[in-house]
Amino acid sequence: MRDDSSGAVCAPRDSAAAQQPLQSATQVTDRARQRFRARFTTEPRVFRAPARINLIGEHTDYNDGLVLPMAIDHATAVAAAPRADRQVHAVSASEEVEVRIDLDSPGTPRSGAWGDYVEGVVRTLRTRGRRLAGADLYVCSSIPAGAGLSSSAALEVGVGRALLAISGEAMGKLELAAACQAAEHEWVGTRCGIMDQLAVLCAEPGRALAIDCRDLRMQLVPFVLEDMALLVTDSTVAHRLASSAYNARRRECEAAAEALRRFSPGILALRDVSPSDLARWQASLPEPLAARARHVVGEIARVELAVACLRVGDWDGLGQLMYASHASLRDDFRVSTVELDLLVDTAAGTSGVLGARMTGGGFGGCVISLVRRAALPLLEERLERALFDGFGLRPRSFETRAAAGAGEVIAHEGAGVQA
Numbered sequence: 001m002r003d004d005s006s007g008a009v010c011a012p013r014d015s016a017a018a019q020q021p022l023q024s025a026t027q028v029t030d031r032a033r034q035r036f037r038a039r040f041t042t043e044p045r046v047f048r049a050p051a052r053i054n055l056i057g058e059h060t061d062y063n064d065g066l067v068l069p070m071a072i073d074h075a076t077a078v079a080a081a082p083r084a085d086r087q088v089h090a091v092s093a094s095e096e097v098e099v100r101i102d103l104d105s106p107g108t109p110r111s112g113a114w115g116d117y118v119e120g121v122v123r124t125l126r127t128r129g130r131r132l133a134g135a136d137l138y139v140c141s142s143i144p145a146g147a148g149l150s151s152s153a154a155l156e157v158g159v160g161r162a163l164l165a166i167s168g169e170a171m172g173k174l175e176l177a178a179a180c181q182a183a184e185h186e187w188v189g190t191r192c193g194i195m196d197q198l199a200v201l202c203a204e205p206g207r208a209l210a211i212d213c214r215d216l217r218m219q220l221v222p223f224v225l226e227d228m229a230l231l232v233t234d235s236t237v238a239h240r241l242a243s244s245a246y247n248a249r250r251r252e253c254e255a256a257a258e259a260l261r262r263f264s265p266g267i268l269a270l271r272d273v274s275p276s277d278l279a280r281w282q283a284s285l286p287e288p289l290a291a292r293a294r295h296v297v298g299e300i301a302r303v304e305l306a307v308a309c310l311r312v313g314d315w316d317g318l319g320q321l322m323y324a325s326h327a328s329l330r331d332d333f334r335v336s337t338v339e340l341d342l343l344v345d346t347a348a349g350t351s352g353v354l355g356a357r358m359t360g361g362g363f364g365g366c367v368i369s370l371v372r373r374a375a376l377p378l379l380e381e382r383l384e385r386a387l388f389d390g391f392g393l394r395p396r397s398f399e400t401r402a403a404a405g406a407g408e409v410i411a412h413e414g415a416g417v418q419a
């Protein structure tokens with residue numbers, strides 16, 4: 001374990017677990033159904049919520065900016081059936097502790113465990129006027145926790161959709177995303193933006209999702225790779241204390257926007273500052289606020305350019321923007337780690353790679369690389385060797401593509417997903 005300059009304490013996650021191949025969304029859905037039947041001896045309904053990667057637009061969502069995520073084919077599955085009493089009992093394949101929640105009690109304070117997410121969603125849906133029935137839940141996931149692939153939002157959304165459905169209650173995707181975000185703020189303590197919950201709920205296969213996090217307008221942008229591939233490489237380094245470092249970044253961004261407001265009262269968030277304005281004003285900002293603002297303002301501009309690249313199939317252009325995004329997250333926003341930097345540098349030095357960057361909140365987690373399909377085996381091998389030689393870590397890589405957002409898995413097992 002070591003302290004790095006990002007302010008997070010980094011430690012390798014359970015490396016044995018990190019070596020297991022990740023199950024696909026279909027496998028994990030089948031597993032949740034079978035485990036539920038074995039445990040509760042009744043037939044459940046099953047809800048699937050995917051992981052996401054973010055192509056570009058990091059730490060821009062809570063600055064009212066733009067993001068470009070997509071769902072991937074790993075998921076959390078929640079099998080659920082109603083109970084006769086006013087309790088929610090949740091079991092997880094990967095957690096020893098069973099969570100028990102009394103729907104009519106005010107709720108227990110944070111415990112720092114996975115039950116906070118479940119309890120947060122239950123309480124937030126109730127606060128928003130939904131009448132929830134008692135429920136048994138069985139949760140299975142193929143999303144590694146702490147890898148920056150949004151395992152938290154997938155759990156929140158999966159639990160939320162399951163509880164609403166078996167209670168006969170409805171909630172639109174935008175409202176459910178906001179409820180899950182509020183659950184994370186209030187019950188977990190991370191002041192996350194809205195990107196992950198929206199990506200998990202609204203993504204579509206073969207598309208990236210461009211979201212304007214100010215007005216929540218979304219555009220689906222074709223993302224079909226053909227002779228290109230997108231490789232996700234999990235550094236297997238976890239981000240302990242990442243939540244407090246994340247909240248600190250958010251406070252710095254808010255402070256930067258507030259300080260810049262004296263130049264223009266219309267600045268509500270860093271989204272309202274153009275790159276040319278910032279170039280004129282940044283000398284007035286103390287460090288690290290100037291650096292944080294530089295990242296956010298530049299990154300929002302890069303998302304716009306990336307969407308334009310995708311629309312015309314300019315993969316080289318997208319790749320260059322990914323490298324620039326990583327450099328900015330490393331140098332100005334300081335949320336990368338030495339392991340992530342080594343992976344990106346190794347990718348950049350591999351012929352056939354067009355771009356690479358860390359994805360997600362940072363302080364550990366994953367790198368994504370855009371690579372010509374023919375160069376994929378070489379890239380995987382080089383990334384693995386570099387991280388092992390440099391840090392004794394064995395990263396896990398998998399190729400991915402844009403997958404469907406959350407839905408109920410209906411009919412026979414794994415047969416289909418209904419949004």
Ligand code: GLA
Pocket residue numbers: 054057058059060061062150192193194195196360361362
């Ligand atoms: C985490 C948060 C998101 C977003 C990213 C960084 O995943 O949950 O809201 O801020 O970090 O882009």
